[in-house]
Amino acid sequence: MPRGANLPAIAAFNDTVVLDAIRRSGDGMSRVELVGATGLSAQTVSNVSRRLLGQGLIREAGKQIDGPGKPRTILQLEPRGSYAVGVHLDPTVITCVLLDLEGSVIEHVRRHSPVSGDPAETIAVAVDAIGDVLKRSGVDRSRVSGVGVAAPGPIDVGTGVVVRPPLVPGWNDLHLGDELTAATGLPSLLAKDVTAAAVGERWRDPAGASGNFAFVYYGTGVGVGMVLAGAVYTGASQNAGDVGHAVVDPGPDGALCACGRRGCYGESVRPYRLVMQGIRAGVLRAPGGAPVPDGVDLDLDVDTVDELFTALTRAADDGDAAAAAILDRSIRNSALYLSNLAALLDIDRVVYGGPSWARVERRYLEQLPERLREIDMSILTHPVTLASSSVGDDVAAVGAACLVLDATFSPR
Amino acid sequence: MPRGANLPAIAAFNDTVVLDAIRRSGDGMSRVELVGATGLSAQTVSNVSRRLLGQGLIREAGKQIDGPGKPRTILQLEPRGSYAVGVHLDPTVITCVLLDLEGSVIEHVRRHSPVSGDPAETIAVAVDAIGDVLKRSGVDRSRVSGVGVAAPGPIDVGTGVVVRPPLVPGWNDLHLGDELTAATGLPSLLAKDVTAAAVGERWRDPAGASGNFAFVYYGTGVGVGMVLAGAVYTGASQNAGDVGHAVVDPGPDGALCACGRRGCYGESVRPYRLVMQGIRAGVLRAPGGAPVPDGVDLDLDVDTVDELFTALTRAADDGDAAAAAILDRSIRNSALYLSNLAALLDIDRVVYGGPSWARVERRYLEQLPERLREIDMSILTHPVTLASSSVGDDVAAVGAACLVLDATFSPR
Structure with missing residues (x-):
């Protein structure tokens, strides 16, 4: 309920209420339907419609004949x-x-x-x-x-x-x-x-607007966007979704993170780390070609990492066992994180996307569901489904x- | 917007709308104010009020004189x-x-x-x-x-x-x-x-209704209730809040969990496990008093665990270094989990409660904030405050x- 709002603010608010109702209707609505849907008076709906038509935000799209009365003009969104x-x-x-x-x-x-x-x-x-x-x-x-x-x-x-x-x-x-x-x-x-x-x-x-899902964003690093109870969840300072330091691979072979621990989720899956593992395993050739001693991390620019990550995923797709082992371990680590995330948030859907996703998509979709099933500690009361973003790279x-x-x- | 609802359903819905408005008002509302607050007609508000008065759910509580018109009767919730x-x-x-x-x-x-x-x-x-x-x-x-x-x-x-x-x-x-x-x-x-x-x-x-916070429930095990964007978050199957298998203490000394991993958060802090550590460290006496070989877990009933947990926390409070070390490690492990939870959900408040909480409250409130500050990997853009439940054990x-x-x- 807007309290103490001045008249122009109320008018602007009512404009958005009407526009929103028309937008959600899909096919458009008559002024009479808008009165019913918005709770505004017929006079207000009429004034708002005139204003929105004048601004070119909506258009009149034909008449609807409904019973013996006057045909009703349908108002639709003007997409342009x-x-x-x-x-x-x-x-x-x-x-x-x-x-x-x-x-x-x-x-x-x-x-x-x-x-x-x-x-x-x-x-x-x-x-x-x-x-x-x-x-x-x-x-x-x-x-x-x-x-x-x-x-x-x-x-x-x-x-x-x-x-x-x-x-x-x-x-x-x-x-x-x-x-x-x-x-x-x-x-x-x-x-x-x-x-x-x-x-x-x-x-x-369409399913996204009503349900709960996590969007795993796989780019330079990994982060998680959340749709909870149908709404995008952003947190106290709009910074929700940092998952980098959850421990998933703590053994002596786990990737060493900047925080000093081994096997943090972010470090265990980020392309730079997988590329460094590929260089050490001899799957990839370091720029310059010199061997890279254990414990030394090369200073690679983002383009080089991106090219080498492409090479690593291609090698794995072509059957290189060492390349496949590196990627498969990162999938196992992802499964461990996602099982904990799904148990915390009780979500049944995980959607993957981001700039690094397409190159590992096939492998993840093949392996991750099985890895999740193996981990499931009888905590989850329902399975978790996995999908690629329906929007894609954009x-x-x-x-x-x-x-x-x-x-x-x-x-x- | 209720669609296609029959008349009794609408009447019942309107009853709850009016009751809810009166409840939220604190001091009560007049019928005229209810018309403004609910969007219902004066006639509907009058009918609903009569029904709620008849059911004894609200009461008339004095008159309000406001300008030259007729004094308005205030409707208040009937708490009983x-x-x-x-x-x-x-x-x-x-x-x-x-x-x-x-x-x-x-x-x-x-x-x-x-x-x-x-x-x-x-x-x-x-x-x-x-x-x-x-x-x-x-x-x-x-x-x-x-x-x-x-x-x-x-x-x-x-x-x-x-x-x-x-x-x-x-x-x-x-x-x-x-x-x-x-x-x-x-x-x-x-x-x-x-x-x-x-x-x-x-x-x-009062702060809970608008903000984001996690309620860490410490009982036989540990779980997390979430209030996100002002609403209690329950998840797809109302089972949100399982945090047991997030890894926080993976070293060879970390508690061995039933899932096969070491240092799961649930296992690392649950009273049974801390009690077993107390028995092995010689702080607590096992029932029967026989020594407990490494790797063997006693079958203790819930009351015995509860009594031994009380003894462990008392020993720590009385200055027993081994007892303190066991509890302090569990606090360090809690901090690691909470830092990841706060980074994921971008929350700035954690509230603790549950049947096992009171015995460790002082120690947690003393140590946990400092442990959180040590862990903060420059991820959080704001500090996390810690509090005990304002409701208490109930x-x-x-x-x-x-x-x-x-x-x-x-x-x-």
């Missing part, structure tokens, strides 16, 4: 009435999408992240990508309600700052929100990459754009 | 208009409370759980406890809307069955709901103990009764 940009900054790839008001992807571009990791360069690439989707789509900037940015956490949502991502030291205190707004003239909104991915998946997947960018549509057009 | 029983079945103690409509505890009794663990005996004690709170309070059974039961999971909420609690083998397939309803004539509702505890804590603690029973009030009187 407003747009949102979504940008996903990953250390290896920058994805940019343009969504219309219905949430359909109108245009998308993908750019290599600068290998230097330099923040100014990174923002320049993102700004260029935003310009490019707008130019290609022919959509006027005035029709774009904002830019949603997905980035590695931890983030400060209030100020739009990336605080200190553990695996991307160059992005410490990156003022993403301000910089993108200054460069594009568009309002911006920052979200953690795993949260944005969960938002994108929930938007597209999922975090799509989710970031969804957040803009939501912030602009959802009643609150 | 309805009651709910809450029962908490723990392997060592059975707690039973009677709550009034406002959620105040009118009466409570505590009984020893049968040492045999026999389900029929356990239910008989629970039924006797229910009869006792009703007799002592003088409340007529017809005024009691139901019995809420908190029990160890996993549970089947739909059928009211305790499925197969890992630490209470005697309670496998215990048809708690049916048995209690048959014995008391009252409708019953089953909840997992950790969930009920979170419900009880959220009800009493928290799970109170929560179970709250669920009955909620199921009966909350609009849905």
Whole structure:
């Protein structure tokens, strides 16, 4: 119940209530149906509709004849009435999408992240990508309600700052929100990459909006976005989803983590670590080709890690036993983490995605369900199903754009 | 929006809407205020009020003079208009409370759980406890809307069955709901103990209703109830909160778990395991007094474990270094788990309670915050505060009764 709100605020709120009702209806609604659905008076619905029609956010779409009375005009969303940009900054790839008001992807571009990791360069690439989707789509900037940015956490949502991502030291205190707004003239909104991915998946997947699932985001590292009781869960500071230091492989062979422990989940599965294991096992050739002594970690740039990770997964797919053993161990470790996650949150669905996912997808889908069954300590009262993102590689960018549509057009 | 509901269903729904608005108001509301708060018509509010007054669920409490018009009658909740029983079945103690409509505890009794663990005996004690709170309070059974039961999971909420609690083998397939309803004539509702505890804590603690917190339930084992984004989170099958097999102490000295791994969180902190460590360290005397060879676990009944756990905590409090070392290690292990939980859920508050909590409370409150600070891997963007349950030992029973009030009187 809005208390003490002034009139323009109430009008804006009512606009979003009506727009939201029309959006959720799918096929559109008559003004009479809107009165029933929103609890607003007929006069208010009439005023709001006129305003939304004038703004080009809805359209009149034919008449509905229903009984002996006057035919009713159906009001539908005007998908091209407003747009949102979504940008996903990953250390290896920058994805940019343009969504219309219905949430359909109108245009998308993908750019290599600068290998230097330099923040100014990174923002320049993102700004260029935003310009490019707008130019290609022919959509006027005035029709774009904002830019949603997905980035590695931890983030400060209030100020739009990336605080200190553990695996991307160059992005410490990156003022993403301000910089993108200054460069594009568009309002911006920052979200953690795993949260944005969960938002994108929930938007597209009809089952997502009602259930509970974890979105395992596999990129430079691993993180988890959560949809709990039908809603995206973000936590006290919007930084939910850090899973890096849960211990899953504590033996003497477990990957040594920066925290000093062995077998942390994040370290046990991140591509850099698997690539280093591949080099030591002789499956991959280190840049320069020199042998790498035990306990020494090479300083590899993100592109090299990405190429070597591709080589490792290909070798395993081609039957190389040592490469397969490295990946299979990371799948076993993932299963152990996911069994604990599923027991804690009582979820029955895990969705995988993120920039590193496609290369291991087949192997995970083949092995992970079996590994989960082996681990199940009779705790779970139901099985856990596993799926790949129904949105695909753009999922975090799509989710970031969804957040803009939501912030602009959802009643609150 | 209720769709296609028949008239009696709508009337019942409107009753709960009005009752809920009066309940939340604290001091009561006039009929005019109820029209504004509920969106119902003046006529409907008048009809509903008459019905609720007739049922004795609300009362007229004086007039409010507000401007030149007619003084308005204030409607308040009649706390003694309805009651709910809450029962908490723990392997060592059975707690039973009677709550009034406002959620105040009118009466409570505590009984020893049968040492045999026999389900029929356990239910008989629970039924006797229910009869006792009703007799002592003088409340007529017809005024009691139901019995809420908190029990160890996993549970089947739909059928009211305790499925197969890992630490209470005697309670496998215990048809708690049916048995209690048959014995008391009252409708019953089953909840997992950790969930009920979170419900009880959220009800009493004003901060709980809006924030995120984890309720660590420390009893025969350890489990976690969650309040996320202000709501109690229960999961897909109402079994959220199993944390037993997260690895926290994997070294060769870590407690060996039934799952085959070392250092699972549940095993590392449960009183039985700490008591066995105390016996081996010579701090405690095993029943019979014979030495216990390494790797052999004694078959101790729940009462003996409970007494020995009390002795262990007292020895530590009295300065016994070996006893202190055992407890301090379990606190260190708890900190490791909680740091991962806080990073996953981005929570800034952890509340502790449950039957084993009071004996270790002082030591945890002294040490755990410091252990958490040591572990923090710069992941958390905010500190985690630690508190004891504001409800105390009855928290799970109170929560179970709250669920009955909620199921009966909350609009849905």
